[in-house]
Amino acid sequence: MYCDAKKVMDTVTIERDNPTWKVLLTLTLIAVIAVLFIIVAGCASSSKTLSQDDLEAMAQGIDKGLMCPVCPSETIDQSQVQIANQMQMIVREKLAEGESQDEIFQFFVDRYGAGILAEPPKSGFNLLIWIIPPMVLLLGSGVLTMIVLAMRRGHHGQVEEELPTASADMEPYLSAVDQEIRRLTQESTRDTTKDGPNIQSFEGKVE
């Protein structure tokens, strides 16, 4: 019975000498290797010692995370007012003293409140802002799946609409496929009822 199903699959796979799944597998493998390669390369480049340039880059990263207290909607990195410049100086001094990014952020939060951070903290009540978007996406995907399933169920009740005829040069080939399928379907209905599920699962695949 298992063999039967395999035979059906083999005959219907339209190009027998071009096994799709092998290629798909190869592609997946290549993709996985490429991703690993990228990650390894990325790690290798980031494990250097800290130079002056790296410190400045870190400082700029911190600048981008701190809002300017007097100008609406600008970080101290963007703003050109005096207090922003002073805050930038403080960031660099503290980095040079060996303080971490979190410590520097905390220093400013203690003085100005959490609103000084450009990025809402990922803790406490503010977790809400981070959690809602993925939840909405999940919920949306769930609804979408249900819609697709419901619409497909509706479709099976419908009369199959007229399909366009394929181009003329495909015609003999397609009718050969049709014949082959009719033959196989007859063959399997002549077999015991046990074969039913196999045919169904095969139909599902082709769709």
Added chain:
Amino acid sequence: MADLGNISLLLALALGIYSATGSMLGVWQKSPQLVQSALNATYLTPLALGVATASLVGAFVSNDFQVEYVAAHSSLAMDTQYIWVAFYAGNEGSLLFIAFALSMMSALVIFFGSRTIQASLPHTNLVLMIVLMFFVAVMIFLANPFARLDIIPLDGQGINPLLRHPGMFIHPPVLMTGLITFAVPFAIAMGALISGKTGDEWVDAGRTWGIIAWIILGAGNLLGMWWAYTILGWGGYWGWDPVENSSFMPWIVMTAFIHSIMVQKRRGMFRMWNPALIIIAFGFAQFGMFINRGGPVPSVHSFGQSTLGWIFLLFMGLTMVSSFCVFFMRYSSLKSTRNLESALSREAAFLVNNLLFLTIAFVTLWGVIYPLISDIFQGEIITVGAPFYNQVNGPLFLLLIFLMGVAPFIPWQHASWLNLYRALMMPVVSAIAVAVILVLAGVTKPWAVIAFGLCALVVAGILREWVRGALSRHKRGESYPVAFARLIAGNRPRYGGYVAHLAIVLLALGIAGSSFYEVQRDIVLSPGESADVGDYTIKYVGANALERADRTEARAEVQVFREDNFLGSYYPQRDFYPAFNMASTKAAIRSTPIEDLYIIPGEFLEDGRAIFRVHINPLVMWIWIAGPLLFLGVIVALWPQKEVATAYARRPSGGTAASSGIVTK
């Protein structure tokens, strides 16, 4: 002048009321004459509002400072050309501009709709006139641009210095026109719902106007990015500021709409979803106007602060409630005639596309309103800045680019894995090859590699289709250029869409390049000194100051070298406006396809030294090239053509899809 303005505003209100009630009664009484008369009144509204616009311009030209609006936004020293900008520098003028634009759009809809959406035209007209009357009434009763002062000031206060930039001549008007044009596809869909013509009659008109609104708003946003890049002087172009977000959200929802409307056009599906989507899009556009007119969130765009915003919020609420009431009244007649056949089909891919776009719009809205939520529930105003949007929306955009590379090649109705394998083998291999080459070339940030790889996927897929199409036509005896031109002309919505997709890829390249590999340095130089930034050597030659009537212009001269080659002299400039205690900078930008060198004069110190902020922004030029290309794509997609014979005639690799269809029988 002001009297004439007031009179014409009242006249516009009267015309709007007549047109709305006339078209309603005309349908009710089955009187074609009354309907025609109402539609004619709509043609007259741009005339009345045009006169109002002209009188406000006249008041600016004649420096009529008794008009409060002119006194607040103009001065004797202001150059005449800035009248154009001063016109919409505040709420009152912006409202007049928006109303004028809407009246012109309405007239165009009535003119072009008389053939295509005839049956629902009176209802569409009704909706348009209600929106127009809202704007005119707000002007007359709450924010009159022609309001008078009791005393006549000797001079006006002058125009905000940040608005004095070529970008300001086009960015705000284009953006406002774009936002208000959202009312048109909304009105067309609502007209169809109200009149009960809930089939596919409205689809072509709705799609056309949806795309028009989309490209105008998109152009407005791009021009705003360009303005931010060249004048706000922080080296970037997009800051996820609430006002930017408020014009980004409707654009994103409209992007979803112009995709999903194609499914209804081609397959008669999503009949319920498309009207709902356009209602949401118009809701976001109204939300955008609410934020723009003085909403409750702080923004760099706070030019016209007032409490007027709340009226807009109220109007938005009423619009949404009434639209969805109409929608649910027609709910049962909106069932699709066809159902989805397979989860692996173009229709299903469009659904995923819509899900992603709507999620992005929601995330952005959530970020905009979260500070208020936080204020209410924990008594602390939290800032939601760029890092939030980059982290949450960034991956969603990458998913969209992936979908853009895959979905156009999934056949309608149902695809087989073999179809996909055939269509996508070459693009996927190219994408992986590009990713590997980039890593070998030293681009090692994983997100950047993924972004560039996905861009390659899209480009390879589109090029493959173009080359194959042109080749097969060439075999039938057409020369290559003719073959390519006829291929594009053969199915304009499809190939116009591809051009737009390529433009989006350029946009993505520019954004990815400049956000992942931006370099920024602050340098302090005395005249004659030089400093190295990246590969460049920057030499400060000197500066000169020029006193103008209302400002001091300080212009620095810097010379740029790379590996001892002289690349040119550049002149970053900083203007100081004592009246506003405000400075505006003009960055000097050396733009190449690879990267921009961007020099901003920070400050000129007493001792002759100058502070410069230097950015190296890779690939930014492609963002600006994307704009015209997007426009070209839209023109191709909208260019009228005889309908493609059947919906299925042109699916890619149609042979195998058809065969799998036959197999299921």
